[in-house]
Amino acid sequence: MVKLKDIKVVFNKGTENEKVALDKISLTIKEGDFVTIIGSNGAGKSTMLKVILGEIFPNSGIYMIDDSVMNGTNSYKLAKFIGRVYQNPNSGVFPNLSIKENLILASKKGMRYLGFSKVSDFGVELLANLGIGLEKRLNTKAGHLSGGQKQSLAMVMSIISRPRLLLLDEHTASLDPQSSEKIMELTKRINIEYGITIMMITHNMEIASKYGNRFVKLSEGRISEDSIRDHVSAS
Amino acid sequence: MIISILEIGTILGIMALGVYLTFRILDLPDLTCDGSFALGGAITVASLLSGIPVVYCIFLGAMGGALAGLATGLIHTRLKVNSLLAGILVMTMIYSINLRIMNGPNLPVPRVSSNEEIQSFEDLSGGTKLDDLFSDFGEMKVSTKSDIKVQSNIFNNEKDGSDLTLIILITCGIILVLGIFLRTDIGMAIRAFGSNKNAVQSFGISKNVLAVLGLVIANLLVGLSGSLFALYSGFADVQMGQSMIVTGLAALMLGEIILSKINIIYGLFAPIIGGILYQLLLSLAIKYGYRIGLLASDMKLLTALxxxxxxxxxxxxxxxxxxxxxxxxxxxxxxxxxx
Structure with a gap:
């Protein structure tokens, strides 16, 4: 489904601060995979996700979705294939908008026009499935929710338009253990029930060993491990 | 005095509404409004003098403001220039453009608009009492040019409240249209952009398009305000937009203080109420400020403070x-x- 071939990303090229963030990485992700990505800080995990999102264009190599080359495709155009959730709960939602408006915005990909869309039944159903009562607070502003609630809403928003791939960048890192576990269970359900392919970055070794059917370890911009197994060695 | 405060305050409120859009809803500080305010006035008066009906002149003035917003938006998004600097660049360009449009530093609003050349005081004043001498002579009447006169101003500058009614109607219309627009999908996306700029990209919306669109709408309002202000005050001046951003911000903040607990139609009333209050305070400061040694020229300093x-x-x-x-x-x- 997603194919990275010899992807190289160099920051500050030609200057004193030149840094090779990704060094000819090749990776193929199959439909339905739940890939856990680990690695120390600066290993290139987030850079790899940003390449897939279209936020960073690689210096060389080929990035493909299905059989289409996506090099140079802008992030908002890739959004119809890809959902994303980041570490900061505020980064995935619109705090000044109500929960309902957040869902309406997320349920449609692409440019908006002068119509009045309504929140989809699927969106409310997803919200109800969280079991935290957000479906009864549709008019509450997202900014008034707790960190865990915001992250849950962000997860729902990221899959409401049924993307094929969900990218998670340490999405449980800023949550307390209870909220973190709830979000991880939700992540697992998204993969199994809705068949959405997931690529998840985490620093939490417990989560990395517990979730996902494939583990990829990055070190200094290269893939040092790529396997399906029960245990991942600490980085 | 109260009526003129309400009238000017409401017109300035429309400008503050533009500032509200950029500073609060879009969260994209923009200084273009100093230029687009004067541009709206200059285009309106200049086109009025060329014989275009006043309603079209106002439309052209507002469109001038929108074009200024478009220029700022494109410089900001395409050339990756900070929105403040992009606004300053456009504002500076508009100063020269306004001098060209008006062919001078200022231009009076004509009381008579005609396709023919204006030749005398009678033409400008719309006739004298002497015209009545010929009124009974029918065909013998010397040309009074009544056939070529068109309504040259939507304001009559009488203190009968008709100007105020018109201004309030225009303002309510703007708030209604803007309120409905902000509820639409694209309006919601603009509000979302102001709330979380990076996240809008995740949902397939180009943040550049939203930034440009927001700046266009905001400056359209500022241009419209400048256009109405020129018609109301009877002239357009190349300096009329100076420090408008400061006035707009002061009006906006005053409105937000007064309506802090009330949030009707996305807070769109706050800049209007603030505009009126600002004008009231300004008038009081000018009228009574001399008692504590204030001069009219101190007003900009006080506003900024x-x-x-x-x-x-x-x-x-x-x-x-x-x-x-x-x-x-x-x-x-x-x-x-x-x-």
Whole structure:
């Protein structure tokens, strides 16, 4: 489904601060995979996700979705294939908008026009499935929710338009253990029930060993491990 | 006096509405409005002099403002220039453009608009009492040019409240249209952009398009305000937009203080109420300020100081125990002033 071939990303090229963030990485992700990505800080995990999102264009190599080359495709155009959730709960939602408006915005990909869309039944159903009562607070502003609630809403928003791939960048890192576990269970359900392919970055070794059917370890911009197994060695 | 305060204040409120869109809803500070305000006025008066009906002139003035917003938006998004600098660049360009449009530093609104060349005071004043001498002579009447006169201004500058009614109707229309627009999908996306700029890209919306669109709408309002202001005051001047951003911000902050608990139609009434209040305070300061040694020329200084104070006070209020500290400070000031 997603194919990275010899992807190289160099920051500050030609200057004193030149840094090779990704060094000819090749990776193929199959439909339905739940890939856990680990690695120390600066290993290139987030850079790899940003390449897939279209936020960073690689210096060389080929990035493909299905059989289409996506090099140079802008992030908002890739959004119809890809959902994303980041570490900061505020980064995935619109705090000044109500929960309902957040869902309406997320349920449609692409440019908006002068119509009045309504929140989809699927969106409310997803919200109800969280079991935290957000479906009864549709008019509450997202900014008034707790960190865990915001992250849950962000997860729902990221899959409401049924993307094929969900990218998670340490999405449980800023949550307390209870909220973190709830979000991880939700992540697992998204993969199994809705068949959405997931690529998840985490620093939490417990989560990395517990979730996902494939583990990829990055070190200094290269893939040092790529396997399906029960245990991942600490980085 | 009260009527003219309400009239000017409401017109300035429309400009503050544009500032509200950029500073609050889009969260994209923009200084273009100093230029687009004057541009709206210049285009309106210049096109009025060329014989275009007044309604079209107002439309052209507003479109001029929108074009200025488009220029700022494109410079900001395409050339990756900070929105403030992009606004300053456009504002500077507009100064020269306005001089060209008006062929001078200012232009009066004609009382008579005609396709023919204006030749005399009678033409400008719309006739004299002497015209009546010929009124009974029918065909013998010397040309009074009544056939070529068109309504040259939507305002009559009489204190009968008709101008105020018209201004309020226009303003309510703008708020209604803007309120409905902000509820639409694209309006919601604009609000979302102001709330979280990076996240809009995740949902397949180009943040550049939203930034440009927001700047166009905001400056359209500022251009419209400039156009109405020129018609109301009877002239357009190349300097008329100077410090408009400061006036707009002061009006906006005043409105937000007054309507802090009330949030009707996305807070769109706050800039209008603030505009009126600003004009009221300005008039009082000009009228009675001399008693404490204030000059009319001090008003810009006072306006800017007001903004700094409001920002400072809101900063303190958001800190821990800030509100208590503020209350204590105010009480101390009050007791000191008594003694």
């Amino acid at each position: 007001f903004i700094i104070i409001v920002i400072g006070v809101s900063l303190v209020a958001t800190q821990k125990d800030g509100k208590k500290k503020l209350k204590k400070g105010v009480k101390k000031l009050w007791s000191n002033s008594k003694t």
